[in-house]
Amino acid sequence: MSDLKKFTATQLGWSTFFNQQLSLEEMESCFPARVTNIVLNKIECLCEQGDVSLSIESEMDGLVAGDWLLLTEKNRFYRALERSTELHSPSSLHKTLVANLDTLFVVSSMNDGFDLAYIQESVALAKKSHIEVVVILTHKDQCEDYYVYLDQVQAIRNDLVIEAINSREESSANRLLDWCGKGQMVALIGKENSGKSRIVKTLLSVTQTPDENRFGNKGAQESNQFYLLKEAGLIFESAAIKVLCQTQTREDQIQDTLLEVKRLAKECRFANCKHTVEPGCSIQSAIKLGLLDESLLRAIQSDDKDVDSDAEKRALDKKSDKLSKTLHSISRKNKKEIE
Numbered sequence: 001m002s003d004l005k006k007f008t009a010t011q012l013g014w015s016t017f018f019n020q021q022l023s024l025e026e027m028e029s030c031f032p033a034r035v036t037n038i039v040l041n042k043i044e045c046l047c048e049q050g051d052v053s054l055s056i057e058s059e060m061d062g063l064v065a066g067d068w069l070l071l072t073e074k075n076r077f078y079r080a081l082e083r084s085t086e087l088h089s090p091s092s093l094h095k096t097l098v099a100n101l102d103t104l105f106v107v108s109s110m111n112d113g114f115d116l117a118y119i120q121e122s123v124a125l126a127k128k129s130h131i132e133v134v135v136i137l138t139h140k141d142q143c144e145d146y147y148v149y150l151d152q153v154q155a156i157r158n159d160l161v162i163e164a165i166n167s168r169e170e171s172s173a174n175r176l177l178d179w180c181g182k183g184q185m186v187a188l189i190g191k192e193n194s195g196k197s198r199i200v201k202t203l204l205s206v207t208q209t210p211d212e213n214r215f216g217n218k219g220a221q222e223s224n225q226f227y228l229l230k231e232a233g234l235i236f237e238s239a240a241i242k243v244l245c246q247t248q249t250r251e252d253q254i255q256d257t258l259l260e261v262k263r264l265a266k267e268c269r270f271a272n273c274k275h276t277v278e279p280g281c282s283i284q285s286a287i288k289l290g291l292l293d294e295s296l297l298r299a300i301q302s303d304d305k306d307v308d309s310d311a312e313k314r315a316l317d318k319k320s321d322k323l324s325k326t327l328h329s330i331s332r333k334n335k336k337e338i339e
Helices: 024-029 116-128 147-154 170-179 196-206 250-265 282-288 294-301 310-338
Strands: 030-039 042-047 050-055 068-072 077-080 086-089 092-099 103-109 132-138 161-164 185-190 225-228 234-237
Touching: 024 030, 042 068, 086 116, 103 116, 103 170, 103 196, 116 132, 116 147, 132 147, 132 170, 132 196, 147 161, 161 170, 170 196, 185 196, 196 225, 196 234, 250 282, 250 294, 282 294
Parallel strands: 103 132, 103 185, 132 161, 185 234
Antiparallel strands: 030 042, 030 068, 042 050, 068 077, 086 092, 225 234
């Protein structure tokens, strides 16, 4: 491991947002460390003092790569800090994959591997997580008319930032450095052979970053990899987010819908809302805004005619009973509070 004292907390991503969370006592007795990997029963961190490995304790549940921790002088865990952003799993919006991410590079090749639906889902997920997103279209040198792909992606959002590049060219990598300033954490996602690894290699070459500035288990593909670019920011790669947007199973969709309904029901105007035609119903408003899939809601509430198997029907029946009990429970609770 290289001498990490040349890296300041600011270079690792420390900012005013995190500093404001510290008390005067914590400033004097603790120091910040950033989580890079969680492997087996260990949490690996980087800090100004070097690399630190912590044994996982019960109060560390839920920590992910990118989190900021406060440690005592003896490298003991003190507490975790509030996150600036959270990138969630599309299969479960309550599961965080990486924390405190500044920018997401969505990489797609301009050839047979181009997948507009994948790009659209990835952009939507980043926007929902309040993370800046840049779509990078690779293999520009092999594409006769890259505007064909560019126009399709731009149609997703008028304000979407798109870079069409040859990932092997240093001039292309230099354009991407605009999002890789000191302390900025950038993650790359994309399907196989989209050019993610080549982009990272070119960025390392442009910034003249030595290999010892790569942190993670180099022999394990499932391990997180952090690259601290020389005089720039951090590049993050992880098997957990390389192919981020996958089609959810119907069971996953129903489970997420159930959790969202439970949350929305608490925001209805009336405590005894039946969530059908009542004014001020948060669930009906979410449906109208496209934030809640009405077909999935119906699938939970009743026997769906499109159920393909007895096993799936039983699962939906079970979800329907659970939803009904949840809504009645919330209504009774709200009514008691009003009384």
